[in-house]
Amino acid sequence: xxxxxxxxxxxxxxxxxxxxxxxxxxxxxxxxxxxxxxxxxxxxxxxxxxxxxxxxxxxxxxxxxxxxxxxxxxxxxxxxxxxxxxxxxxxxxxxxxxxxxxxxxxxxxxxxxxxxxxxxxxxxxxxxxxxxxxxxxxxxxxxxxxxxxxxxxxxxxxxxxxxxxxxxxxxxxxxxxxxxxxxxxxxxxxxxxxxxxxxxxxxxxxxxxxxxxxxxxxxxxxxxxxxxxxxxxxxxxxxxxxxxxxxxxxxxxxxxxxxxxxxxxxxxxxxxxxxxxxxxxxxxxxxxxxxxxxxxxxxxxxxxxxxxxxxxxxxxxxxxxxxxxxxxxxxxxxxxxxxxxxxxxxxxxx
Numbered sequence: 001x002x003x004x005x006x007x008x009x010x011x012x013x014x015x016x017x018x019x020x021x022x023x024x025x026x027x028x029x030x031x032x033x034x035x036x037x038x039x040x041x042x043x044x045x046x047x048x049x050x051x052x053x054x055x056x057x058x059x060x061x062x063x064x065x066x067x068x069x070x071x072x073x074x075x076x077x078x079x080x081x082x083x084x085x086x087x088x089x090x091x092x093x094x095x096x097x098x099x100x101x102x103x104x105x106x107x108x109x110x111x112x113x114x115x116x117x118x119x120x121x122x123x124x125x126x127x128x129x130x131x132x133x134x135x136x137x138x139x140x141x142x143x144x145x146x147x148x149x150x151x152x153x154x155x156x157x158x159x160x161x162x163x164x165x166x167x168x169x170x171x172x173x174x175x176x177x178x179x180x181x182x183x184x185x186x187x188x189x190x191x192x193x194x195x196x197x198x199x200x201x202x203x204x205x206x207x208x209x210x211x212x213x214x215x216x217x218x219x220x221x222x223x224x225x226x227x228x229x230x231x232x233x234x235x236x237x238x239x240x241x242x243x244x245x246x247x248x249x250x251x252x253x254x255x256x257x258x259x260x261x262x263x264x265x266x267x268x269x270x271x272x273x274x275x276x277x278x279x280x281x282x283x284x285x286x287x288x289x290x291x292x293x294x295x296x297x298x299x300x301x302x303x304x305x306x307x308x309x310x311x312x313x314x315x316x317x318x319x320x321x322x323x324x325x326x327x328x329x330x331x332x333x334x335x336x337x338x339x340x341x342x343x344x345x346x347x348x349x350x
Contacts, residue, residue: 003035010041033160039103052095062092063171070182072173086180095172096185103159103169104188110198114262115216116187123321125215126264126271132211132222135259135266138234139249143217144179144186146243147193152179155193189331190216195240204237215262226252264321273318280327281314285331291339308339 001009010031014024027043036040042048049056062069070091074082088096114125129135140146149170149279156166166333173179179186188257198214201221205212210223210231221234231252253259258267258275265272288296304310315332318325 003038005272006041007031007035018238029162030162031320037159038106039159042161042169044162044164045168048165048168049226050100054091054095058091059168059172062095063168064173064286066171070180083181085182086175087182088180092172093184096183099169099172100185100188102194103156104185107188107192109149109191110195110202112198112202112213113191113194113215114213115218116191121320122215122262122264123271125213125220126261126266128211128213129220129222130266130271131269132266133224133254134226135220135222135253135261136226136231136234137249137251137253137261138219138221138231138238139246140217140219140238141244142248144181144190145176147190148173148180149177151242152189187216194241194243197238197243200237201234204233218262220261224325226254263317271321273321273325278318281311281318282327282331285311288338289334293342308335308342311335312339 003281007028011024011028016028019027030043040051042051045059046320049059050179051057063126070086072084072086075085077083087093093173114120114122152170152174153163153166156169157163161169173183173185173189175183194214198212201214201219202212205221205223208223208227210221210226212221214220219234219238221230231250238245246308256267259265260274263274265274284296291299293308296302310320312332312335318328319332322328
């Protein structure tokens, strides 16, 4: 059923219920705005609860006691310290996936957004800045936590939802009055809320014939020459859009040499996996070949249950950037044989 037919069906329904003309026009205007964005019509919390398959009591619990619907754990950062991850329990996770699939995934992003975007990746992001004479890298501080619940409410309201519906949709997606790390809606919401930031930074970069991309909280601008005080202007735009620059991670490259952007080496005319990363990985695989998997794991005190899978994942990462890397292909083949033999032994023992 197309949107026009849906609109006419609602109109017929309102007439059949004897709704007065003023209310009809108000409801139909609301419906038309949502249909124009190809997103679901939601009138109030009772309607939302039916669409989500949850009771209003449950939605009120999520809204007013969100902390009881998440489990928290710490993840070690590569730069040191820990990142707090809040993972929603299955019932809430299902609601968030519904919001992502039916609402958030329908919103068109600026093409310069490469993180959590369809058909985009660290590779598409890095390729744009490949072998440019100058590169500026900027990191946004506390990206998800810096996006408040009020901004999320405002976003849903701009899409066309009523104040009440916007409040409940935002409540389902937020924890501690901001976007949580771990909710499937957070990446999409951060991208949509950053559209204006992307538009302004892209337009500013184009004035100086520069390239701009954003991968989540990692911003990159590159080109022949970045003007003096360019960083100051960029920082003002970022601040003006409600974000904050992590100055300790701001880097300007104006000489040839090592350059890593979103985990990809872009210092030459071809994309490469970082040299140190490959060296460490291949060394580890060399010792596995030399001493055997069990002996290597015992010697290195490795107790990871999915150690082989993690190594295959690392090789897949290298090959996603360097599909022609024969060494990585050979090591992956060997690991898959080890994994297969290990699985066979487990089945035989059981």
